[in-house]
Amino acid sequence: MARATGWLSLFLACAFPAFAALKPLPFAPETAQKIGPVLDRLYYNPAALKNRPEGVLPPGVFVGSPLPAALPIRTEVLPGNVGFWRLRNFNLEKGKNWTALDTEIGTWYWTKKLPGLVLDLRNNNAAAKADFDVAARIASYFVPPQATGAVHPLFSLQSLRGPEQVFSAIAPDSFPITPLFPGTLVVLVNPQTGGAAATLATLLRREAGAILIGRTPSDSSALLESVALDTTPPSIVRVATAVATLPDGISLLGQPATPDISLYIDDKAEQEILAQIALGPAAKGLVEAPLRHHMNEASLVHEENPEIADYLTSPARATADEPLPLQDTALLRALDILKGLTLFPVAAQ
Template sequence: MRLFKHPLAGTIAQLCLPLALTGFLQNPAWAESNANEAEAIDLPLEELRNFGEVFERIKRAYVHDVDDKTLLQNAIRGMLSGLDPHSAYLDSEDFSELQESTQGEFGGLGLEVGTENGFIKIITPIDDTPAARAGLRPHDLIIKLDDTPVKGLPLNKAIDMMRGKPNTNLRMTIVREGVDGPFEVTLVRDLIRVTSVKHKSLEPNFGYIRITQFQVHTGEEVVKALTKLHQDSPNKKLKGLVLDLRNNPGGVLQAAADVANAFISEGLIVYTEGRLNNAEMRFTATEENPAQGVPVVILINEGTASASEIVSGALQDHRRAVIMGTQSFGKGSVQTVLPLANDRGLKLTTALYYTPSGRSIQAQGITPDIEVKPARLTPIEAKLQIKEADLDGHLESGQTPESDSKSTTESLANTDYQLFEALSLLKGMAILQK
C-alpha cells in the first residue's frame, strides 16, 4: 500500500524505524525485553508523511545544499532534545568525551551544563577548573559563546564550542539572577583532570571529605579517605566527618551507591523505576562499615545534583547524616548510555530514582535538615571587661590551661561559613556523646 505522496518520503519512512530501534537492539540488556514490543509498534502515519514532506522541502528549497546525513542526524538530535534536557544523541566525538569524563579527564572549561528556555544553564562549575576560578555559579545562564548566540543552539553543539585546545580563550556572555544586565567573562581552556575525592583533617578527630563528581572509582577513593582519616586521628578514631557535596553535578549511579554504602551497613540505598523491567534497579547496603559509625554532616547547595542527591537522600532517610546547606538542584532522573554503530551513542533518560523512603527528587531536590546560607561572619568586639585573672593577687587554679584550636575555627568562619557551621555541629554532637 502506498502511504506517501512524495518520492523521497517512502525512503525516509523506511529509515525511521530502524534508526529508532538500533540503540535498544544493540544493547543486549535491552534487546530481549523489547523484541516483542517492537512487533507491536503502531506507526503514526500522518506524522511520518509530514516528516517526509518537510525533508523533501528542505532538500529542494533551502538556500544551501544539505546532505541527507546531516538532515537525518539533526532530526535525531531534535527528537531527543524535545524529550528532556538530559537526553542526547552522541556522535563519535561526543561519545568518546563522555567516556573520558567518567574516567576523570577531559579537555575544556570544567562546566556541567544543561538547557533552560533555549539557553545554556550552568549546573555547576567543577572545582579547580577555569570555570570555577572565573567565578561562574550554578544557575548562571550562558547567552553567548564568543559572538555566537546560544538561543536554540543544540546542547552538544554548545559543548563542542566550549571544548578546545588548552591555552585558548573563550568569551562568554552571562546572565545572573540579581545582577543588572548581561556581563562577559573570558576563560582560558585547560586540560581538566578531575580528582573526584579530596580529604583532610579540619582539627584533631574531625575530618573532611570533598567529592567533586562521581566517577567509576569514587567509592573506592572514599573508603581509602575514611581509612586514612581514622588512622591519622588521635586514638585512631574520628569524632566527626564533613562530607562536602556542594557543586557536585553527579555522575555514575553505581559510584553514588558505593559511597552511600561506605556509611550504612544495611538497608536500601536507592531504587529506580522506568517503563522497562530492566530499567528498574535496587541498590542495597552491605555489611562493610568503613565509616565506623562516625557522625556525619553533609553539605549541599543548589549545585548538588543527581548522584550527589542520591547519597544525600539515602543518608538522610537512614538518619545517618545531618544535611546542612541550601536546597539541592533536583535532578532525579537516570540516563542510560546506549552504544550505537560506528562509535556513536544515545544518552536516554530511562528511569527516575527514589530515596529509600520513596521520595522522588526530580524537580524537587533535597531539603536540608538545617538551612545554612553562604555568609561571612563578622565578629562583634566585646566591650572592655575585667576578668578574675586580671585582678591583682588573684588565686591560680593550679592547672595548665587547655590548648584550643581557635585559629582553625576563626579561619573557617571567614572563608567558608557553611563548613564552619558543620564543624561546630559535629563538635556539639561529640560533646553530647561523651
C-alpha cells in the same frame, strides 16, 4: 506495595503530564527546537512529552553551559579532630583505589577516634550510571550493617523506557569493619548538588541520620545524559533517562532534601570561595569574620559609638581595598555542630 507506589507515581506522570510541574524555558526559541528531538529520544517518561505546552520543559531536563572539568576527591583531618571528605565528583584520582579509601575512612573512627565527619557534596552534579554505583558504595560506609547475607536495597533508577536498576549496600564482608564510620555525619549541600550526589544526600539523612547543612540541592535526582547543542555560545542539555526512587516508592526527582540547617549564603561568594580552595586544604576557609561591635545601652549612656570606634581602630578595616579572608561559612557551621555534639553527646542521641 511500596514498590507499586513508585510505579503509580510514574504512571500518573505519564497519563497526566500536568501531574509533574513544568518550568519555563530560560533560553532562545531556536535552542528549544534543538532540544525537542533529544527529549523524544531520551526522556524517561515519553507520555509526559505529549501535548507539552510551547515554552516549557518537563521535570528532569536542564539546559546550561558545558560542565566544568571534574576536580579530584580530597580527604583530610580538620582542626578539632574532624574528618573531611570533599567529593566534587565520584571519580578517584589516577593511581588511587577504593580499598585504600576504605581503609582511610575506617581508620578515622576506629583508630584515630574521630567523632565526626563532614562530607562535602557541594558543586557535585555527577549523574552517570557509574556515579550512582559509587554513591551506593559511599552510602555503604555509613549505613548500619544488615544481617549476614541480607540484601539492603538503597534506591533504584526507574524509567518507562527500560528495566528498573536497583542499587544495594555493599556486602559487609567487603569492608574491614562495618559501618566504616559510625560517628556523627554532616553533609554539605548547595543548589549545584545534583544527580547522584543529591540522591546520596537524601539517602544518608534517611539511612545514617546525617545532618544536612547549606542550601537546598538541585531537583535533579536522576540519571542524566548530557547532549551538546549546536548553539552560540556552546550549551548542553541534560535529560533524565531514569529517576532515583527510594525502596518505599518515593521518587526523588523534583523533591530535593531541605537542609536541616539552612544557610543564607550569596551563591557568587560561595562559588568564589570554593574555587579558591578547590585544590588546597579545606582548612584555608576556616576563618571567622572579624568581630563587630554594636550600639548598646552602655554605649548610649557613655555617649559612645562602638561601631565607629571599631572601624577607626581595626587594622582589618583601615584599608578599604584590603581583601577579606576566605570564609567557608557552611564548613564553619558544620564544625560548630560537631563540636557541640562532642561537648554534649546526649544531644546527639
